[in-house]
Amino acid sequence: MRQRTDGTAPDPVDVRLGTRLAELRAERGWSLDELAERTGVSRSTLSRAERAEISPTAALLNRLCAVHGRTMSQLLGEVEARPAPVVRAADQQVWTDRAAGFVRRSVSPPHAGLRGELVEGRLAAGADLAYDRPPVPGLEQHIWVLEGELEVTAQDTAHRLDAGDCLRLRVWGPTRFRCPGPGDARYVLAVVLP
Structure with a gap:
C-alpha cells in the first residue's frame, strides 16, 4: 500500500475503488475483522483502503479479488464510469x-x-x-x-x-x-x- 503523505487529495480511481471494496464487503455481510481474517490483511489497512487513505498495492488487490471471486481487471472495471464496446x-x-x-x-x-x-x-x-x-x-x-x-x-x-x-x-x-x-x-x- 502507498500512503499519501504530501497532503494531496486521493486519486479519483482510489476513491471509487475504495467505495467498491466497501460495497463488496457489505454485500457479503462481512465486518472488517471478518475480511481481515479471510485475506490475512490487517483490519486497519482494509479500512484505510476503503476510505482511500492509501492506494492499494497489486498484492493487496489480489488478496481482495480472491475472496470476492473476481479478477483484478473485473474489480478495476467495476470502478470505471461505464463500459464501452470500443476502448480508445x-x-x-x-x-x-x-x-x-x-x-x-x-x-x-x-x-x-x-x-x-x-x-x-x-x-x-x-x-x-x-x-x-x-x-x-x-x-x-x-x-x-x-x-x-x-x-x-x-x-x-x-x-x-x-x-x-x-x-x-x-x-x-x-x-x-x-x-x-x-x-x-x-x-x-x-x-x-x-
Whole structure:
C-alpha cells in the first residue's frame, strides 16, 4: 500500500475503488475483522483502503479479488464510469504500483457477456511481483512478451520468456512475475474466466 503523505487529495480511481471494496464487503455481510481474517490483511489497512487513505498495492488487490471471486481487471472495471464496446487508448485505465515497479493498462476491460480481457503489463528491471493465489481458481492466462525479458513462475515451474514468447496456462496456485533486466519488460496478459 502507498500512503499519501504530501497532503494531496486521493486519486479519483482510489476513491471509487475504495467505495467498491466497501460495497463488496457489505454485500457479503462481512465486518472488517471478518475480511481481515479471510485475506490475512490487517483490519486497519482494509479500512484505510476503503476510505482511500492509501492506494492499494497489486498484492493487496489480489488478496481482495480472491475472496470476492473476481479478477483484478473485473474489480478495476467495476470502478470505471461505464463500459464501452470500443476502448480508445486514451480511455484505457492505467493503474500503477510504484513501490513494486508495475504499471497495468486495462486494454480490453471485463464486459458483460464476455469471458476474456486484455491487460498490458510493464515491469521495471528488477521488479518482482508475487501473488499468493489466483483471484479465480483455474483462471486461464496467456502471457505474450512484447519487449524485454520476463520470468513467470506457476505451479512451482519457472518459465523464462523473451520478446515474442507466449506462455499459456491455467492458474491454480501462487504465481510470480519477475523482470530480471537489464531493461524493463512489457507484455500482454490475456485473461479468460473458467
